[in-house]
Structures are given as C-alpha cells and as structure tokens.
Amino acid sequence: MNLRIFIPRDAGAIAVGADEVALALQQAAAKRGAAVEIVRTGSRGLYWLEPMLEVSTAKGRLAFGPVPPADVASVLEAMLTDGPHALRLGLTEEIPWLKRQTRLTFARCGIIDPRSVDDYRAHDGYKGLERALTLTSDAILADVTTSGLRGRGGAGFPTGIKWKTVAQTGADQKYIVCNADEGDSGTFADRMIMEGDPFVVIEGMTIAGVAVGATKGYIYIRSEYPHAIEAMNAAIAAAKRAGYLGSSIGGSKHRFDLEVRVGAGAYVCGEETSLLESLEGRRGIVRAKPPLPAHKGLFGKPTVINNVLSFAAIPFILAGGAKAYADFGMGRSRGTMPIQLAGNIKHGGLFEIAFGITLGELVDDIGGGTFTGRPVRAVQVGGPLGAYFPRALFDTPFDYEAFAARDGLIGHGGIVVFDDSVDMAKQARFAMEFCAIESCGKCTPCRIGSTRGVETIDKIRSGERVAENLAVVEDLCNTMKFGSLCALGGFTPYPVMSALKHFREDFGPAPTRLQAAE
Amino acid sequence: MPVYEPWDAKRGAEIIAEHTLLEGATLVILHALQEAFGYVPEPAIPMIASALNLSRAEVHGVFTFYHDFRHKPAGRHVLKLCRAEACQAAGGDALAARAEAKLGVKIGNTTADERVTLEPIYCLGLCATAPSAMLDGRVVGRLDEARIDALVAEAQR
16 A cells, blocks of 8 residues: 655745655655655644655554655655654644644645545535525625634634625626735735635635625735735636536636636735725725725725635534534634744744633743743734734733733734844834835825934934934824824834833843943 | 846737726736836826826826836845844844845945845835745745845845
C-alpha cells in the first residue's frame, strides 16, 4: 500500500522550504524504492514547525517538523518503520497547541487537498449549501442571524442584518463580493484558508448568493498573495466542473458564477467602498456612506460584501450549526475567531478559538513569548490601525466590546508581538507614515494629517518642544479620528495614541537623562 | 528571472481586446499588459481609454493610483522586502538596511547596472515566519543575515 505523506503548499510553508522538502522526499522515496503518495495540503498553522510533514497511519496522522531537506531521508525511514526520530511530534491531533483550539472555520485546513472537490466533500464539504438549497431565503437568513456571526474583516457588523438588507432590496442584478484584500500586517488567516480550503469560501459565497438572490460573485484578492490567487482560481474551475458553480448549482434552479479579481498594491482597497471602486476599474477612492453597499454597491447594485473569514464561517452554520456556533463566545461576540499570532513570537501561527480568551493567554501561554527570548513589551492587535497594548492590559478578553472599551480593536484578529528592544515612538511614526503612503487622498484629515503627524513625531523624537508637539499630535489624532471618511484615517490614531498613552517614556529625550546631561 | 516581450502596439491591442467585455476591466487590462511587457507602456494608456470608452485622464488616474503598476521596466530581478509591523518586530529594519548597503541603493530604487530593483512591500502574509521577502515571485521567510545575503547575491547574478 502506498504511504500517504502530506506536505503543505501554503505560502508560509513554502517560504521556509516546503517545496524543497517535497522534492527531496520524492528523490528519497525513489532511491529507497518506497511507494509514496505525496499530497500537498494547506498548513495546519503551526508555523514554527513548518515545513511540517504528516504521514497517514492507522491511528491517525503522525507529524514531523520542522523538517529541513537534509533530514528528509531519515524522516522517511522513521515513517516507513514507525521508528523514533528527533523531529517526530506524535499524532497531529494530539499536539497540545492544536488540540486546545476549536476549529470550526479551519476544520479542514491542512487536512484536505485544496485542489479536490471530492476531498472537500469527503470532509463534510458542501453540506451547508445542500441544506441551504432546501430552505427559503428567510430560513437561511434566520440561521445566519441565529449564529450571531459578525463581520470578521474588523468592523464586526452583524452578517445576518447585512444579508437581510440585500435580500429585501429589489434589483435586476445583485452581487456577492468577497474582500480578500488582507493587507493588515500580522494577519494571514484569509491567505491560509484560500490556500488550504478554498472551497469553504466558495461555498459560503454561493450560500450568500442563494440567500439574497445574487447570481454573480467576485473575490478581490491582493496581488501580494500569488499562491492564494492560484488556489482560488483552481478551486473555482474545479467547482464549476463538479456543477457547484454555474447555471444550476448542485442541480438546483439557482445560478451562481464566481470570478477572481486581483488588487494592485493599494492598502486602502481593503476598505469596502474603496474595494468596490477598484472592482469597477477605478482609483480606489473611498465612497461616502450612505448609500450602503447593501443598497447601492458594486455597479450601483445591491451587494453583500464580506471578509473571507465571514464567508468561510457560513458553511458550518448552514450545515445545522447555527445554534452550536452561537454557543461559543462571550457577550455579543459569538462563535470562534481565527486569531493570528505573529511578529517576534516563539509559537506563531493560526489559533482558532471561541471569543473570551485573554490577550495574556494568547501571547504568553499559547504564543510562548518572544522568539528572541527577551521580555514582551508591546503587542499590536488588529493590524496597522490597531492599538498597542502593554503587559498591564493583558487581562483584556478577546471580544469586540472589551477591546473597544480599552481604546483598541480586534480588527481581523492579528496579534504582533514586540520585545523590549522596540522604540514605540518609531512605531507611532510608522503608523502615520503608513497612513500617508496609503491614503486615497479623498479626505483632508487623513491625507494631510498623516504627513503632519510624521513631521511632528520627528520633532518630538529630536527633542524639539516636546510638550507642545505632543499636544499637536493629540490634536491631529482627534481630527483624524472624527473627521476621516473611513477607517484608514479614522483608526491610524489608535496605534499612535496607544503608544503615547502606554509608552510615554519613548517619546522625546527622557527628562531624567536630560537633567543628568546638564 | 521573468522574460518580457518588447512593447508592440499590435500585441498591446490584442491584450486589451481580450478583456474589454469584462465588467470594470481597467485593472485587469493594466495587469495583463504589465505581465506581458514588464511595465505599462505610455502608448497603451490612450488605447485602453478608447477601448473602454473612458478618458485618457481616467485611465492615467487609475494607472498612477496603484503601487503595483510600473511606468518603466524594473531591473532584471525584483527583490521585495516586507516592511510592515510583524517583520519590523522580528528584526526586519536591520535586514532592510543590510540589503540596501549590499546593493548600494535605497529601497524603492534600481541598481545602476539595472540588475536589481529593491522594493518595499506591505505585508506578504508570512507574519508567523517573519521577516519575509519575495524575489521574482518566490517567497522566503525566517530571514536572517545569512539568508538575506544569499537572496541579494542571487538577485545580483
């Protein structure tokens, strides 16, 4: 019998040598005369163990990692003989970091072949759509509402309400748009699911189409994600061949077509109205709301626009899991969140768990602190527009409202860890600089405020009238926060103000040092 | 190393014609032209405008809004270094400075021999294996001094 060996084709695994390992494995198997079938999967999300190899056994999949090409031959030997090996990690499902998670959205990621509809179906794929096709639009919307799902892109708007608005708006054409412009640093969940389980995104979008009466969908993927673009295109072609996209999906009367569109390096296009402009072939300039995209979205038609993770959560919910999904979480944050641990962290990766876990548990227990071994000084939660949290706030539970109450946001669920070598004034400057680079230019607070912000923080860092200039930064932040059209200008103050509030000692020459010098 | 065709108006017109029927085709066409020629040649702008019934100013506006589109060819190799927060936290700043010193150009520029274009990229989504980079479409993570030196040397070949 062929030995089935699984190697990720995830970009994060490829970046640390998964392709070289796959090649070495082929050669090692040929040399030894072993019958080996190599399956390229997504990543399990345990990135410090990548490239991680798994082999199918009677007891389940057995993991080895991180495997450099030089160790491939000995790992293969251990797989064939069930022998010991320094890189042997035991059964994958028993690895504590994975076992502690609640994988609803990422249930299949790293397990199935992301090019195979059959493999997807063999792992409960398309059960949500099959059930949705037996339901009325109202019943589908009721399930989505019951689940308590809120937009996973960052805004946290209830998905059920958004869909209902589109369903109730009459039009000759409606659209489903998937926002896969995952530009936040420290986030990679969209990329992982598109590369590791693209059918779950397709299924979620198809269900949305059936629910609101839309026949056409677009997935807008950033150009920085070539592997995800390739994976989604391959999956769309496979779903079409299998009759899950096209004129009569799953043998029903519903039509749904899907197309990938590629971004062009503009961060602001992750903002939904800017994304719609870009999809229409224009500059990614933010639109004023109202009208909401649900009323007048793509090409002026009613449009459901959701993040990748929101759509990916839908199949589980529609497969009879609405209540079960809602049973996870805390307060108004229901279900699970795929949290991404990144930056200077020992155990970085994808950790899906119910809302409510504290920031400290995530960074210290699960993340294991920094990989440099130095103390954690700050973590940025929610991307470039998210606040920096000091250790003193590590008791904050992962929940939309709890983070907002502490002047932060969970955003798309990325956590970037910094050790004690970080200069927080430099990070605050970067937040302003990034906003200046990426501003679409439509509104003045964002366009001008960010540039003035960089200049003023430079003055502070060089010790020029520190107190007055700090007041200017604060004033600029207020203007940007309340005067910007979208989250780029509106949220850039979060990293800046949090750095100022929690790490004041990093701004300008410390007074004590000044005195000593005098 | 990617191989591009020299600009040819007839070939450009063919590429544009392939996509004109798509909804909101401008970005798709700009991407397709850049994929073929390595940049978006100036004469293509009025051709796109006329094919899509837009003004030249509108197409020029779209072309210049997005960081990806080039108005002239890049160096033979393009090395993109992730400069966003997760890579900064993992020591990316020092590695970026090292690459600049080795190549003798600042980020955003091409070496005088036109071999290497060094560019910033704001997040490759490889934030758990930071710092990361991309050389001509190939991703590399867990960069350290040895790895960045090897990447720079490869780009200079």
